[in-house]
Amino acid sequence: MDELASVDGTIGPAAQMTIPVTDEGLLRGDGVFEVARLYAGRPFAWDEHVERLQRSAANLRLEFDLEAALAEVDALLAKVGPVDGAIRLVITRGGRRVAVVSPLPERQRAVALGTVRYAPTRVLDAVKSLSYAANMLASRLAREAGADEALLVSPHGRVLEAPTSAFFFVLDGRLHTPPLADHVLDSITRRHVLELTGATARVLHEDLLGELEEAFLASTTREVQPVSSIDGRPLPAVPGPQTTEAADALRHRIAAQLRLT
Ligand SMILES: Cc1ncc(COP(=O)(O)O)c(C=O)c1O
Structure with missing residues (x-):
């Protein structure tokens, strides 16, 4: 194109x-x-x-x-x-x-994440601004450390999002995503996935990353992209059942809204 x-x-x-x-x-x-x-x-x-x-x-x-x-x-x-x-x-x-x-960027089927320390710029809450150097650097740092993409974690150890996508995780059998109160972007894909799956906002401390049962990234260009590992620790299911369900539900909604055949 x-x-x-x-x-x-x-x-x-x-x-x-x-x-x-x-x-x-x-x-x-x-x-x-x-x-x-x-x-x-x-x-x-x-x-x-x-x-x-x-x-x-x-x-x-x-x-x-x-x-x-x-x-x-x-x-x-x-x-x-x-x-x-x-x-x-x-x-x-x-x-x-x-x-x-x-054209859409090439995407892998599943993505390996590496945590990167990141403090959201609070004054930019609810602004999708052009100031993305920090996000782009976070991705680069994650790749230097051997991952495919960054998972941003606040200085207090709260898991936030990826540099250009929302983060969803399954813990204790339930699907969650970090709350907007943690200064993550009010992602449109996040909103749709929340609605479609009944997932809830939940604070996730990095100490619990090893306990996750599934995880995926969600964004406009990715839709739902399974996470295969975090900081080198493989997730047990890639994609797990709740990830597949979310991906299918989102695809279905997109097709229905745009009346694609
Ligand atoms: C920081 C950040 N989080 C999440 C997202 C996903 O947002 P959306 O679903 O609206 O594409 C983006 C998209 O660019 C982003 O930049």
């Missing part, structure tokens, strides 16, 4: 589209974004992404022209046609509206 992008409504090949170098979105990571997955060219849960984008921008005191951004996304989607991929919508402090359609 050729990556196409729109900058303030001008559409062209993504690699050739530009924004001014003075944009504080670039210079300071000051801005907000959303990523929605495209199924045959149609974004799943788009309304929820738009709602979160508005909330992120309001929390960051960033004003932007929502109507223009949505119309530009529509025009870009009309141009790319029925592709499977992802659409990223970025609003910068410099006032640029950037939309990019890209």
Whole structure:
């Protein structure tokens, strides 16, 4: 798939589209974004992404022209046609509206996690901001330590999420995910999985990681991705039954909402 992008409504090949170098979105990571997955060219849960984008921008005191951004996304989607991929919508402090359609990243069937110490930036609670260097570094540190992806753990030992996905775990036979009060992102996939499975929010201390029966990551681009090990300790079931159930239920909801056949 050729990556196409729109900058303030001008559409062209993504690699050739530009924004001014003075944009504080670039210079300071000051801005907000959303990523929605495209199924045959149609974004799943788009309304929820738009709602979160508005909330992120309001929390960051960033004003932007929502109507223009949505119309530009529509025009870009009309141009790319029925592709499977992802659409990223970025609003910068410099006032640029950037939309990019890209192929999905390659994903392994199951992922080995390595814990990385991480303190959420509290002032950015409920802001999906462009400031992702810490998340990207966490993934890199986990890979340097031999894992595929990071599992972020707070300085007090509370398990949080992965750098770009929510974390679910089965403990004592029940499915849980860390609470939003621990400053994890209000992930849209997390919301859907909670609803579909009846999972509940529960604080997880890292001391209990060895007791987990199953675990998976959840995000827009991954949907549900089983976890195979944490810090080198294999999980007993990969994917376990509750992981499979969650993955199937989410796929089913996506297909039903988008009326995919
Ligand atoms: C820190 C973080 N947690 C969780 C997620 C998953 O969120 P969603 O399900 O809305 O894609 C993301 C997505 O980028 C993220 O960046």
